[in-house]
Amino acid sequence: MNAKQKIAAQSLTGRHPELGTGPVSTDIYCDPQFYERELTGIFRRTWLCVGRVEQAPKVGDFFQKDLPTFGFAVIIARAKDQKLRAFFNVCHHRGNHVELRQSGHCVAFTCPFHGWTYGLDGKLVGVPDASGFFALDKSQLGLRQLALDVWEGFIFVNIDPAPSQTLAAAMGEQGRDLAGYAFDGGTAVFEYEGTIECNWKCMIDSFCETYHVPILHKHSVKETLAGPDNPYGRLIDCRLKGPHRTMSVWGNMAYTPNPVQGLAWQYSPGPAVTSGVRDERAVLPKGLNETRAPNWSLDVAVFFPNWLIVMGSGMYFTHQMWPLSANKVVWQMRGFLRPASNAAQRFGQENAMVELRDAVLEDCNTLERIQVSLDQGLITEMLYHDHEIGLRHQYHVVKQWVEDFERSFNPDHSAQEAP
Numbered sequence: 001m002n003a004k005q006k007i008a009a010q011s012l013t014g015r016h017p018e019l020g021t022g023p024v025s026t027d028i029y030c031d032p033q034f035y036e037r038e039l040t041g042i043f044r045r046t047w048l049c050v051g052r053v054e055q056a057p058k059v060g061d062f063f064q065k066d067l068p069t070f071g072f073a074v075i076i077a078r079a080k081d082q083k084l085r086a087f088f089n090v091c092h093h094r095g096n097h098v099e100l101r102q103s104g105h106c107v108a109f110t111c112p113f114h115g116w117t118y119g120l121d122g123k124l125v126g127v128p129d130a131s132g133f134f135a136l137d138k139s140q141l142g143l144r145q146l147a148l149d150v151w152e153g154f155i156f157v158n159i160d161p162a163p164s165q166t167l168a169a170a171m172g173e174q175g176r177d178l179a180g181y182a183f184d185g186g187t188a189v190f191e192y193e194g195t196i197e198c199n200w201k202c203m204i205d206s207f208c209e210t211y212h213v214p215i216l217h218k219h220s221v222k223e224t225l226a227g228p229d230n231p232y233g234r235l236i237d238c239r240l241k242g243p244h245r246t247m248s249v250w251g252n253m254a255y256t257p258n259p260v261q262g263l264a265w266q267y268s269p270g271p272a273v274t275s276g277v278r279d280e281r282a283v284l285p286k287g288l289n290e291t292r293a294p295n296w297s298l299d300v301a302v303f304f305p306n307w308l309i310v311m312g313s314g315m316y317f318t319h320q321m322w323p324l325s326a327n328k329v330v331w332q333m334r335g336f337l338r339p340a341s342n343a344a345q346r347f348g349q350e351n352a353m354v355e356l357r358d359a360v361l362e363d364c365n366t367l368e369r370i371q372v373s374l375d376q377g378l379i380t381e382m383l384y385h386d387h388e389i390g391l392r393h394q395y396h397v398v399k400q401w402v403e404d405f406e407r408s409f410n411p412d413h414s415a416q417e418a419p
């Protein structure tokens with residue numbers, strides 16, 4: 001069997017009869033009531049990535065992270081005991097933000113309204129004219145803390161004051177299988193952000209299938225992620241691991257870069273993720289290119305609910321989706337590169353950044369058109385290809401989480417009530 005026959009013969013959905021093969025209802029992608037249920041049943045009780053440990057390496061370092069879904073920011077700070085903690089940016093006196101800078105270094109947070117001061121561990125340490133208050137118990141008035149934990153240098157918080165799972169348990173098998181990747185090597189960071197008028201799950205879906213690559217991305221990444229041996233953009237593999245999933249994406253090793261790409265790739269510190277070129281120095285963890293396919297370009301590892309890592313062997317970047325409503329989402333992309341040591345390498349990085357940006361924008365405007373069709377009820381079912389299994393999986397996981405959570409409060413709640 002040659003490479004083309006091999007990829008055509010692969011059935012991914014067939015491995016998961018529990019997901020079925022029928023059409024999938026569009027309701028959970030546009031129903032405002034279901035969105036409210038997602039907030040309670042998913043976003044208020046799952047671990048959400050807020051940054052990396054390199055953003056606050058020293059005692060006194062802090063940064064803020066906006067959580068657009070909730071409309072507030074959290075402060076992440078490293079205290080004298082070297083521990084990172086996460087706080088709501090809310091003063092206990094009358095609710096002002098205690099810190100206005102996005103990041104910095106300090107010995108304490110002093111509220112700019114009346115000067116209440118909080119240590120890096122969140123304890124209230126100073127109240128001007130404290131004798132004028134009535135029975136003030138400073139020990140009870142520290143900054144409100146959120147649960148925080150770290151996976152492979154990524155910092156996560158949980159809005160739930162008593163999370164039902166540890167972060168390690170939540171990251172599960174996929175987290176264990178990807179541990180050991182050189183995440184800390186990508187210290188040159190670039191970011192893109194946008195508000196896209198589509199459901200947050202549709203935005204994730206666009207990274208979970210490459211069926212669209214030869215068509216939608218015909219002017220950008222088609223020739224690198226599809227090619228004569230894989231004309232329809234089939235995946236190498238898709239592994240479902242609890243609520244998470246990893247898609248291994250095919251790469252055209254015979255691709256000849258255009259002149260500008262050729263120069264950029266030659267000088268890029270670590271290959272561009274769109275190049276299909278692998279960095280032979282990198283040692284891959286078990287969960288990356290798990291089938292060890294020779295024509296592999298990258299993996300897309302989606303961590304439920306709203307975070308995914310696109311991982312090559314020399315570069316990686318993350319996407320995070322923060323829903324604002326059933327049909328609007330804030331998309332944040334962060335790329336992690338090795339620091340450039342000369343202008344030629346910097347040029348190589350810039351080329352990779354704009355190639356990535358352009359490819360994602362092709363997805364975004366398509367997603368906005370889809371959302372109009374969903375919102376207007378002009379399509380009520382979606383038909384998933386075998387290699388769109390990641391989308392089918394997300395549909396089932398989201399429904400399951402919402403329904404299980406509601407059932408835990410009301411055992412009589414019937415799954416049929418869910419849209």
Ligand code: FES
Pocket residue numbers: 091092093094095096111112113114115116
């Ligand atoms: S609101 Fe912060 S000191 Fe008054």
Ligand SMILES: [Fe+2]
Pocket residue numbers: 206207212216217359360363
């Ligand atoms: Fe795409």
